[in-house]
Amino acid sequence: MQKAWFYNEYGSIDVLQFGEFPVPKPGPGEILLKIRAAALNPVDYKKREGLFRSADCDFPAVPGCDAAGVVVEVGDGVSKLKIGDEVYSDIQHFTAGRPKQLGTLAQYTVVEEHLVAPKPTNLSFEEAASLPLAVLTAQEAFDIAKFEKGQSVFIVGGAGGVGSLAIQLAKHVYGASRIVSTASTGKLDFVKSLGADLVIDYTKQSYDQISEKFDFVFDTIGESAKSHVVAKEEAKVLDIASFQPHPRAEFFLVSPSGHNLEKLQPYIESEKLKPVIDPKSPYSFSDVIEAFKHQESGRARGKIVISPIE
Template sequence: MADSIPSKMKAWVYSEYGKPEYVLRFDSEVVVPEVKEDQVLIKVVAAALNPVDAKRMAGFIKAADSPQPTVPGYDVAGVVVKVGNQVNKFKIGDEVYGNVNELPLNPKQFGTLAEYTAVEEKLLSLKPKKLNFAEASGIPLAIETAYEGLEKAGFSAGKSILVLGGAGGVGTLTIQVAKHVFGASRIAATASTGKLELLKSLGVDLAIDYTKEKYEHLPEKFDVVYDAVGECDRAVKAVKDGGSVVEIVGLTNPPPPAFLFLETSDGAVLDKINPYLESGKVKPVLDPKGPFPFSQAKEAFSYLETTRAIGKVVVYPIP
């Protein structure tokens, strides 16, 4: 297999900061990344987009960013084609998935919108057999954000939760992880009118139409409010005394009981979640407009930026 790895690959790259439609370009001559001792080389089959990709492309994390030209992309699902000397968890031919950037604000120069990407083995897990590559690619960053955020909030069985932005990439998985992995007693979530049935199908007890109702005015308060939309000033009014608000959008220090949370990519978290994905208790939600073919990565980014996507926006197949 290693003999058939080319020296150059097709990838989407940008060499300046700006909006995806202006700065992202297709390049068929990008050098295939070298594999370090603790890394594997993945032949990418599918990649999911995340809001952090667009923020990074716009220059929001310039100070900590890798040098350009940059191949964007955090989430990947694909096949191992080469392993470093110290790798013992995976072998050539394994189908894997993961988030290639251990820290979201300190990303690699070569991400996942490319034919190949090099990733540390500790960031990866075996792809659940029940999921296809497109479905698996939409899981890692969002489920790590959901699981680790709930863990940091001290969420546990019998507690209640309100998820703001329940139909989005992180929201759809936070609902399911809270219910099936942590054992939530009651789940409320917000979405627009047309997405309320989706919330109920994911296990939401109280689906709130944010176009018609203000959740902070409800008499019911929650042990945890998981804010995936950036409404801290309203979210803190919906939490019980002694509860907490998980903020994943916004860069300032939110006032207690809110805290800003950034995930860490960790294959061990995916290993923990895999049984729930295999059993079908936790399901990926992919936007019905996708998957977008590799040639339409720009269109996929434009669609993600409308903030109207349901679940995850995925690019598949990658040649």
């Protein structure tokens, strides 16, 4: 048996329990991962609240998508990874069927080899765990938008887990000519330091007061009903936080991929793409409740990490 956080019913943070959970065996094409660090994402608490109720996993459910750790067992057909490899992954492929019952807020989990990538050599387990879901979401957004070098981008929510990485991707990977983002008053300098050319204080300026128009609008906080107005007429508008976005916008869930993580490895190891971890992190494994409270407050800056998992 292993230690894990889980819930047996949908609801608020109060339904989370800490206890014992079976250690799984990896099936064909899967690895058993000993988790050294995990990270929280908004989808974790939205899932707990019943967001995927119509197509969810069975109870008890262990939350968590992001993890970094060490391969301790491999299933039949695993060809690239071996026992002892240090890896990281977004293990939950929400668009490929029912989510996994065993997430990453546990000491061990199983994950398909194709969702896993070698941990960048310059990152700690905590830094690596903070990246997968958020960076893959931002990467997929630019690809969906068919973003081209020299175009401009407006990123709503530049201080968040996805937004903080989207700014770095825009600057160092996709060659944006102009990057404008939004943040609250206290986070303006932080978002500017990530590479934004201009950061708009959303507490003082509304979207319809912004005269500039952009080639791509990436809304990471679900405000496409308002933010779509800064898009050029033919520009793509993506909203990853509202299941019913403005008609001008599209919603998508990330399709995780180890291959896509590997494509970003040179940018990570050259430190052009840096993890952004909330200053209150890491939270200990026993403090997961407090970590979720911080996540659900909407005040996190970057990603919330849980470590060590023991």
